[in-house]
Amino acid sequence: MRCEIISVGTELLMGQITNTNARDIARELFSLGIGVYYQTVVGDNEKRLAEVFNQALKRAELIILTGGLGPTDDDLTRETVAKVLALPLEKNRVWEQRLQEFFSRFKRPMAEINLRQAMVPRGGKILLNDRGTAPGIFLEEKGKIIVLLPGPPRELLPMFKEQVIPLLREKLQEKGNLALLQSKVLRIIGLGESAMAEMIRPLLEKQDNPTIAPLAKGAEVHLRLTARGSSDREVEALLASKAEEIKKVLGDYIYGEDEEELEFAVARLLWQKGKTIALAESCSGGLLCHRLTNIPDSSLYLLAGLVTYSNEAKINILGVDPAIIAKVGAVSTEVAEAMATGVRRLCRADIGVGITGVAGPGGGTPQKPVGLTYIALEAEDFKLCHRYEFWGSRLDIKERASQSALHLLRLYLMEKLKKME
Amino acid sequence: MRCEIISVGTELLMGQITNTNARDIARELFSLGIGVYYQTVVGDNEKRLAEVFNQALKRAELIILTGGLGPTDDDLTRETVAKVLALPLEKNRVWEQRLQEFFSRFKRPMAEINLRQAMVPRGGKILLNDRGTAPGIFLEEKGKIIVLLPGPPRELLPMFKEQVIPLLREKLQEKGNLALLQSKVLRIIGLGESAMAEMIRPLLEKQDNPTIAPLAKGAEVHLRLTARGSSDREVEALLASKAEEIKKVLGDYIYGEDEEELEFAVARLLWQKGKTIALAESCSGGLLCHRLTNIPDSSLYLLAGLVTYSNEAKINILGVDPAIIAKVGAVSTEVAEAMATGVRRLCRADIGVGITGVAGPGGGTPQKPVGLTYIALEAEDFKLCHRYEFWGSRLDIKERASQSALHLLRLYLMEKLKKME
Numbered sequence: 001m002r003c004e005i006i007s008v009g010t011e012l013l014m015g016q017i018t019n020t021n022a023r024d025i026a027r028e029l030f031s032l033g034i035g036v037y038y039q040t041v042v043g044d045n046e047k048r049l050a051e052v053f054n055q056a057l058k059r060a061e062l063i064i065l066t067g068g069l070g071p072t073d074d075d076l077t078r079e080t081v082a083k084v085l086a087l088p089l090e091k092n093r094v095w096e097q098r099l100q101e102f103f104s105r106f107k108r109p110m111a112e113i114n115l116r117q118a119m120v121p122r123g124g125k126i127l128l129n130d131r132g133t134a135p136g137i138f139l140e141e142k143g144k145i146i147v148l149l150p151g152p153p154r155e156l157l158p159m160f161k162e163q164v165i166p167l168l169r170e171k172l173q174e175k176g177n178l179a180l181l182q183s184k185v186l187r188i189i190g191l192g193e194s195a196m197a198e199m200i201r202p203l204l205e206k207q208d209n210p211t212i213a214p215l216a217k218g219a220e221v222h223l224r225l226t227a228r229g230s231s232d233r234e235v236e237a238l239l240a241s242k243a244e245e246i247k248k249v250l251g252d253y254i255y256g257e258d259e260e261e262l263e264f265a266v267a268r269l270l271w272q273k274g275k276t277i278a279l280a281e282s283c284s285g286g287l288l289c290h291r292l293t294n295i296p297d298s299s300l301y302l303l304a305g306l307v308t309y310s311n312e313a314k315i316n317i318l319g320v321d322p323a324i325i326a327k328v329g330a331v332s333t334e335v336a337e338a339m340a341t342g343v344r345r346l347c348r349a350d351i352g353v354g355i356t357g358v359a360g361p362g363g364g365t366p367q368k369p370v371g372l373t374y375i376a377l378e379a380e381d382f383k384l385c386h387r388y389e390f391w392g393s394r395l396d397i398k399e400r401a402s403q404s405a406l407h408l409l410r411l412y413l414m415e416k417l418k419k420m421e
Numbered sequence: 422m423r424c425e426i427i428s429v430g431t432e433l434l435m436g437q438i439t440n441t442n443a444r445d446i447a448r449e450l451f452s453l454g455i456g457v458y459y460q461t462v463v464g465d466n467e468k469r470l471a472e473v474f475n476q477a478l479k480r481a482e483l484i485i486l487t488g489g490l491g492p493t494d495d496d497l498t499r500e501t502v503a504k505v506l507a508l509p510l511e512k513n514r515v516w517e518q519r520l521q522e523f524f525s526r527f528k529r530p531m532a533e534i535n536l537r538q539a540m541v542p543r544g545g546k547i548l549l550n551d552r553g554t555a556p557g558i559f560l561e562e563k564g565k566i567i568v569l570l571p572g573p574p575r576e577l578l579p580m581f582k583e584q585v586i587p588l589l590r591e592k593l594q595e596k597g598n599l600a601l602l603q604s605k606v607l608r609i610i611g612l613g614e615s616a617m618a619e620m621i622r623p624l625l626e627k628q629d630n631p632t633i634a635p636l637a638k639g640a641e642v643h644l645r646l647t648a649r650g651s652s653d654r655e656v657e658a659l660l661a662s663k664a665e666e667i668k669k670v671l672g673d674y675i676y677g678e679d680e681e682e683l684e685f686a687v688a689r690l691l692w693q694k695g696k697t698i699a700l701a702e703s704c705s706g707g708l709l710c711h712r713l714t715n716i717p718d719s720s721l722y723l724l725a726g727l728v729t730y731s732n733e734a735k736i737n738i739l740g741v742d743p744a745i746i747a748k749v750g751a752v753s754t755e756v757a758e759a760m761a762t763g764v765r766r767l768c769r770a771d772i773g774v775g776i777t778g779v780a781g782p783g784g785g786t787p788q789k790p791v792g793l794t795y796i797a798l799e800a801e802d803f804k805l806c807h808r809y810e811f812w813g814s815r816l817d818i819k820e821r822a823s824q825s826a827l828h829l830l831r832l833y834l835m836e837k838l839k840k841m842e
Contacts, residue, residue, distance in 0.1 A: 011636060013457050015447030016604075016645070019440055022462070026436030036434050037469065041443070041460035048458065071615050072635060073625075111615040131813055152637070154817075279728075285714025286707035289728045293706025294816055296782050304734035306727045307700075307710045313725035313768055317738070347734055361717055395715055 001177065003029055003036045004060035006052055008068035008077050009151060010043040021066045021149075021156055028160060032168055033179035033228070034062065044074040050084050057084075061144055062168070067151030069134040071113045077148055078119060078137070085141050087121040095126055095135050102133060127163045131155045138167055145171065179228065182235045184210075184243060186223040187256045189407055193221045200249050203242075210242045219403050220262075255410060262406045263291040269413035270301040275379075277409075278347035279305035280318055280339035282330070283357035283373060288402040303347040308339065318342030329368065331356050333385045336374035340385075344378050351412075352378045353405055357390075359397050373401050377408055384408070384417065422598060424450055424457045425481035427473055429489035429498050430572060431464040442487045442570075442577055449586060453593060454600035454649055455483065465495040471505050478505075482565055483589070488572030490555035492535045498569055499540060499558070506562050508542040516547055516556050523554060548584045552576045559588060566592065600649050603656045605631075605664060607644040608677045610828055614642045621670050631663045640824045641683070676831060683827045684712040690834035691722040696800075698830075699768035700726035701739055701760035703751070704778035704794060705822040712823055724768040729760065739763030750789065752777050754806045757795035761806075765799050773799045774830070775806075776822055780815050794822050798829055798838075805829070805838060 005022045012019050019041060026036045037060060042052045049068075056063045068077030082089050096118040103110035117134050120126055127136030127149075134150040136159050147164055149156045172178040188196060193216040197204060200223075204212055210227035223246065227238035247254055255265040270277060279289050279302075289305025292298055306317060311330055314320040320338040328334050336354040344352025357373030364370035369389070376385040386408065390400040411417045426443045433440050440462060447457045458481060463473045470489070477484045489498030503510050516539040524531035538555050541547055548557030548570075555571040557580050568585055570577045593599040609617060614637040618625060621644075625633055631648035644667065648659035668675055676686040691698060700710050700723075710726025713719050727738060732751055735741040741759040749755050757775040765773025778794025785791035790810070797806040807829065811821040832838045 010634065011645070012444075013447060013460060014451050015444040015449075015457075018444050019460075023433075023436040023439050026434060028436075030435055036436070037464065038473070039434060039440075039462035043458065052459070070637065072618055074634065108613060108616065111619055113618075114615055131817075154639075154813075278734075285719075286710030286726050286728065289707030290711045290819075293728070293730065293780070294819070296815060298706075299730050299784075303731045304727065304729050304738065305707050306725065306738070307707065307714070308725050309714065309720050310724045310768075313699075317725065317727070317767065346738065347731075359714075394717060398711075398715070 001034050001062050001172065002060045003034050003062040003064065004038040004040065004056040005036055006049075006056060006063065006065045007039070007041045008044065008049060008065060009041075010045075010074075012041050012067070013043045020153055021151070024153070024157055025064055025066070025160060028165060029168075031181050031183070032165065032172060033177075033181050034168065034172075044068060044076055046076050046080050049076060049080045053081060053084050057142070057144060062147070063144060064147045064149065064164075066149045066156060069117065069136075069148060069150045071111070071117055071133065073113075075116075078116070078121070081139075081146065081148060082121040085121060085139075085146075087123065087141065089119040090122055091115070092118050092120045092126050092135070095120075098135075099133060127159050129155050129159055131158070136163070138164065178230075180230065180232060180235050181226060181228045182232075182239060183224055183226045184239045185258050186225070186243060186246060186250075186254050187260065187262075188221040188223065188250060188253050189219070189255050189262060189410075191221060191250070191253045192216075196221050196223075196250065196253070200246060203245060203249070210238055212242070212246075219400065252414060252416065261291070262403060262410070263295060266406050266409045266413065267292065267295045267298060267301070269410060273413060275350040275413070276301050276303050276347075277351045277353065278303045278343045278349035280314075280343035280352065280354045281305065281307045282309060282314070282339070282355060283359040284355045284398050284401040284405070285309070285359065287398045288353070288355065288405050291402055291406070303349050304343070306343055306346075314339065314342075318346065331358055331368050331372060331374065333374050333376070333387065336376035336385050337378070337383070340376040340378040350379060351409070352376075353409070354378075354385075355401055355405055357388075357397070357401060359394050361394060371397050373397070373404075375401065375405050375408060377412055379412070382412065382417070384412075422455045422483050422593065423481045424455050424483040424485065425459045425461065425477040426457055427470075427477060427484065427486045428460070428462045429465065429470060429486060430462075431466075431495075433462050433488070434464045441574055442572070445574070445578055446485055446487070446581060449582060450589075451602055451604075453586065453589060454598075454602045455589065455593075465489060465497060467497050467501050470497060470501045474502060474505050478563070478565060483568070484565060485568045485570065485585075487570045487577060490538065490557075490569060490571045492532070492538055492554065494534075496537075499537070499542070502560075502567065502569060503542040506542060506560075506567075508544065508562065510540040511543055512536070513539050513541045513547050513556070516541075519556075520554060548580050550576050550580055552579070557584070559585065600651065601653060601656050602647060602649045603653075603660060604645055604647045605660045606679050607646070607664060607667060607671075607675050608681065608683075609642040609644065609671060609674050610640070610676050610683060610824075610831075612642060612671070612674045613637075617642050617644075617671065617674070621667060624667060624670070631659055633663070633667075640821060673832075673835060673837060682712070683824065683831070684716060687827050687830045687834065688713065688716045688719060688722070690831060694834055696771040696834070697722050697724050697768075698772045698774065699724045699764045699770035701735075701764035701773065701775045702726065702728045703730060703735070703760070703776060704780040705776045705819050705826070706730070706780065708819045709774070709776065709823040709826050712827070724770050725764070727764055727767075735760060735763075739767065752779055752789050752793060752795065754795050754797070754808065757797035757806050758799070758804070761797040761799040761804075771800060772830070772833070773797075774826055775799075776826055778809075778811075778818070778822060780818050780822075782815060792818050794818070794825075796822065796826050796829060798833055800833070803833065803838070805833075
């Protein structure tokens with residue numbers, strides 16, 4: 001099945017936003033063996049949109065349009081598609097009611113123009129949207145499948161994965177055309193891309209099905225395995241056995257799979273070992289706590305995360321000795337350790353973490369440059385402080401600090417730290 | 422001058438990489454008043470690339486092709502463009518020499534296929550590349566300007582800015598067509614997209630220069646004004662006067678401009694008023710603190726942000742009365758207020774913020790569903806607690822909680838809260 005993706009929006013055309021939707025849709029279609037042959041971006045202009053859509057009807061069997069489903073006058077996708085296909089727009093009662101409920105729930109008046117979002121070309125099905133007011137539309141007409149999706153990625157992506165992919169899968173099965181492709185990503189920390197490639201060179205060289213693609217991602221390396229086959233079972237077995245082979249070589253450098261961020265690996269270990277944790281952050285500004293609390297049920301092991309930004313907070317809340325701050329400064333091994341000790345004691349946690357550093361852009365000195373960071377870990381049987389010199393923007397430094405703290409925590413929880421010291 | 426951008430590469434089409442080049446090129450062209458009317462992505466396939474390029478020749482005066490200039494067999498852009506334009510490829514002596522120097526510098530043998538990169542369609546100029554082996558090509562043919570650029574962004578972007586933009590500027594000046602364009606974004610909070618559109622309907626209806634485009638962005642609405650003119654000064658004056666007109670209608674709903682996030686508006690107000698702040702977060706998990714500490718020098722007014730996730734932390738650190746938690750539960754007006762009071766007292770801050778809620782996905786009950794959140798604000802002369810029912814994923818709820826807290830803080834600091842209650 002040939003697919004064309006049409007992204008509608010002047011803001012895309014002008015480069016104000018990045019077309020991540022086309023990328024994400026193409027990636028998902030890949031798993032169904034559907035090839036994207038063209039991606040087109042066109043502005044909020046009826047004539048040009050009609051022209052592009054007409055052309056897509058000639059060269060693709062599946063046409064996915066994103067954007068232009070909003071309530072305002074420059075949102076033209078719904079109307080233009082209906083016009084080109086010569087289909088009348090009909091009011092969808094279900095969605096009309098949803099819109100009314102939505103506005104009354106938030107006690108906001110519904111403007112008349114919002115009702116445009118309940119209009120559907122005749123024969124089209126609506127795709128539910130629980131994150132916005134525009135439903136998607138799934139339409140079969142003249143032997144083509146036409147899908148309209150709202151532009152905001154947080155609305156589009158779940159709708160596409162949860163509603164469109166299963167419908168497409170059904171259609172492919174009906175036609176006997178289902179060639180499945182599936183990917184698994186192995187996430188690696190503590191190894192550079194080329195060092196990792198050296199370790200698994202024989203596997204990389206004789207790759208076939210699954211294929212193996214390395215990719216550097218910030219402070220991590222990812223390995224993407226892609227298998228093809230005629231059933232889910234076959235594809236999954238291929239992926240699982242190749243992942244096992246790789247794990248035999250890379251071992252604990254692999255911390256997770258697919259969408260699992262490093263905080264998930266740490267959370268899982270805390271959960272498994274039944275350990276509680278408390279954080280004392282300074283330069284990372286709460287980002288470590290934010291990342292750990294993104295995980296459901298983190299309240300079970302994360303007792304508190306204290307961002308003691310000022311010296312007074314470090315002294316009064318965590319009990320850091322003011323004499324130490326006066327002597328060696330707030331950015332120091334001693335203060336990182338005292339923060340870890342203090343927060344652990346205050347919260348009666350098994351593990352305490354202390355992070356102090358210079359996030360910049362100001363505040364650096366030749367002795368303590370922007371990016372200098374100390375991360376301390378304390379537990380009953382254990383104490384450690386590492387020194388780092390991170391680089392990049394303020395946010396980069398916050399990210400690297402939180403990533404390094406998670407890396408240390410993972411190693412500690414796996415009881416690998418003493419060996420590696 | 423109408424432009425079309427053609428991005429060549431199967432990896433783009435399959436969604437393995439994001440098309441940032443098209444975005445960055447469009448953004449740069451915008452400032453010259455060159456409108457991008459279409460962006461097309463096509464794979465490494467000669468037939469389809471020729472078809473797409475032929476079509477672009479019909480509908481654009483400036484055609485920019487990115488990618489497909491590498492040395493390998495699947496790099497087809499140079500050859501296909503020459504073929505469609507019926508121009509012979511000629512060896513560029515300058516680049517041939519550069520390639521030879523390059524390979525001998527790195528002591529690597531130059532494969533014969535690398536010489537393909539020195540081939541240029543007759544009449545074309547090369548664009549120098551000091552970060553890779555593929556030069557760009559600038560070509561004028563049949564009244565069209567055709568630009569070929571290498572795919573890797575770190576090669577493409579400097580080449581485009583430093584070499585292509587000046588050439589295009591020259592061409593526009595020759596034709597007396599240099600029209601400068603500039604944008605300004607007004608950021609709005611506390612109003613939905615359609616409610617805002619209603620308020621400024623007369624301005625939206627008679628828009629011309631500047632144009633005005635509304636865009637919903639999560640919990641915010643953005644208005645993008647775009648003005649054109651023949652001098653920077655003229656364009657800036659147009660933008661400033663239209664922004665003033667809009668501000669007269671939308672007033673304090675506008676919290677910032679361009680790239681300024683809501684945390685910047687709050688930080689600026691704290692700074693102006695000389696107020697210090699301390700945060701006590703629960704369900705937002707430190708995200709509010711993370712956002713505020715993203716701003717340089719936030720250590721001047723942000724004393725601490727305590728994520729008191731467990732009841733014990735709320736009791737022991739903030740001094741929340743355990744009897745209150747036992748009676749009304751941790752997610753309640755009373756506890757939010759006690760958190761705000763507690764953290765304010767502990768840190769001796771001017772303003773205390775308390776946030777407690779159910780971030781989900783678990784932990785909801787019919788009385789206290791996922792998304793229920795209380796946000797309290799306390800200052801010497803002021804006390805308030807708002808109740809919210811947010812929806813979406815755990816991260817959505819954290820984002821909405823932090824956004825709402827910033828919104829309340831902004832209104833308080835502007836002394837608008839009492840009036841609006």
